[in-house]
Amino acid sequence: MNRTSFFKIILILVAINAAIGIFALVGGELGETGGKILGTSLLATMGAVLALMCAPAASARRAWWWPMIGIAAALTSAAMFIVGVWAEPGDVFFKVAGSVLVIAVTSALISLLSAWPGSGRLAWVRGAATVLALIAAALVITLIWQEDDVPEFWGRGFGIVMVLLAAAAIATPVVHRMTLQTAPAPFTHCPFCGSAVTGLVGRKLTCPSCGRAYEVEAR
Secondary structure (H helix, E strand, O other): OOHHHHHHHHHHHHHHHHHHHHHHHHHOOOHHHHHHHHHHHHHHHHHHHHHHHHHHHHHHOOOOOHHHHHHHHHHHHHHHHHHHHHHOOOHHHHHHHHHHHHHHHHHHHHHHHOOOOOOHHHOHHHHHHHHHHHHHHHHHHHHHHOOOOOOHHHHHHHHHHHHHHHHHHHHHHHHHHHHHHHOOOEEEEOOOOOOEEEEEOOOEEEOOOOOOEEEOOOO
């Protein structure tokens, strides 16, 4: 399914949500069945949006397997929660669905960050954001399955990870723009003989055809 189809599905689901919401406000209460229908539509929209966030990275083959994992996890978690709305299974079912949803959200974030790889000495920022996202996901999943009370240091540690993740995620596109503007521009022809070469502005190069050594400057 391409991005256009995803957008159409999202628009249809949003329209359904709006129609059901307006009916609830104008026509009175939805009732149990109407509430389940609204919840189903909202959950389907959630799954489609998360999958759409992963789609560009998947089509460009960025971020390893995370975009494909995110699409599968988004659709699976939405389907599981929809089943939960209608069938009302036990706590274990919802814990599994919640864990899959965390994987979907994490994969979507990693997929979005892959659009800003950065370069040079600051390229590690995106890598740090990815690692922090995985750590945060592991902490949340552990929390979902935690039966006992959560220790105080756990909450503090999770807060630190989330603050660092927010900072790294915000800095990633900024770093990408900075390194993109400062990266050396390429050139493809020798200024003396016109032969095809592969060089960068500001770096010395010897033409393989005419043998002249030169350095192109940006002005």
